[in-house]
Amino acid sequence: xxxxxxxxMTLETVRDSLIRQEDTIIFSLIERTKxxxxxxxxxxxxxxxxxxxxxLVEFMVxxxxxxxxxxxxxxxxxxxxxFPDGLPTSLVPAFNYPKILHxxxxxxxxNSTIWEVYFSQLLPLITVPGDxxxxxxxxxxxxxxxxxxxxxxxxxxxxxxxKFKDAPKKYESAICSQDRDALMKLLTFETVEERVKKRVAKxxxxxxxxxxxxxNYDEKKLKxxxxxxxxxxxxxxxxxxxxxEVEYLLRRLD
Ligand SMILES: O=C(O)C(=O)C[C@]1(C(=O)O)C=C[C@@H](O)C=C1
Numbered sequence: 458x459x460x461x462x463x464x465x466m467t468l469e470t471v472r473d474s475l476i477r478q479e480d481t482i483i484f485s486l487i488e489r490t491k492x493x494x495x496x497x498x499x500x501x502x503x504x505x506x507x508x509x510x511x512x513l514v515e516f517m518v519x520x521x522x523x524x525x526x527x528x529x530x531x532x533x534x535x536x537x538x539x540f541p542d543g544l545p546t547s548l549v550p551a552f553n554y555p556k557i558l559h560x561x562x563x564x565x566x567x568n569s570t571i572w573e574v575y576f577s578q579l580l581p582l583i584t585v586p587g588d589x590x591x592x593x594x595x596x597x598x599x600x601x602x603x604x605x606x607x608x609x610x611x612x613x614x615x616x617x618x619x620k621f622k623d624a625p626k627k628y629e630s631a632i633c634s635q636d637r638d639a640l641m642k643l644l645t646f647e648t649v650e651e652r653v654k655k656r657v658a659k660x661x662x663x664x665x666x667x668x669x670x671x672x673n674y675d676e677k678k679l680k681x682x683x684x685x686x687x688x689x690x691x692x693x694x695x696x697x698x699x700x701x702e703v704e705y706l707l708r709r710l711d
Contacts, residue, residue: 493587
């Protein structure tokens with residue numbers, strides 16, 4: 458299957474986009490740290506929404522995504538809903554997005570894994586225990602984090618497309634034999650990953666600093682632990698991006 462030229466996308470430009478997206482992710486995580494974990498927002502026994510028995514956060518995300526869908530957000534190949542079933546159709550004129558990806562890309566959505574990892578592992582690391590009742594505000598903040606992470610992780614489709622276009626021969630035999638491990642090896646650049654981990658830690662330190670015009674403030678007090686941000690990238694963000702890359706490449710010759 459032929460896919461259109463990658464409209465000037467290169468490995469450098471897709472990596473630049475991933476670097477820019479780090480800022481969005483780190484700022485959204487910093488926002489979420491303002492509130493304690495507020496399990497009430499996720500616990501169906503505490504805040505289940507009466508009509509549908511969803512947790513508050515599920516309800517909010519579904520309702521928000523329905524509005525986004527009507528505005529055409531999910532027509533954009535960079536955007537992926539967390540609850541794709543039964544979304545309304547877009548009510549706005551279609552925009553002609555450049556056809557960069559293989560059509561099979563549309564079937565790849567790892568948001569259910571991102572959701573699970575975010576609430577069970579990531580959130581407890583970046584928040585303090587406790588409950589201040591700010592459930593709706595925390596849930597809005599969660600959605601911002603989830604969307605930023607989802608966009609970054611699914612950007613793996615574009616990274617994989619550029620890698621494939623740059624060196625189709627390198628990937629073809631692993632794709633033909635549907636060899637996930639071989640694909641994973643081929644697309645991994647350990648030195649790049651090391652730089653990503655260091656850079657996100659540095660950004661977390663810079664973005665999370667107190668800024669004051671007074672002399673007596675603690676400039677070492679950080680809003681988020683840079684080591685945790687680095688760990689999130691190492692353990693979840695990069696592995697899930699690579700999972701998306703593998704899933705994409707497996708279908709690239711369909
Ligand atoms: O930059 C790449 O080549 C990517 O595929 C992205 C990424 C990442 O998630 O940051 C993933 C795999 C590589 O090993 C390095 C980095």
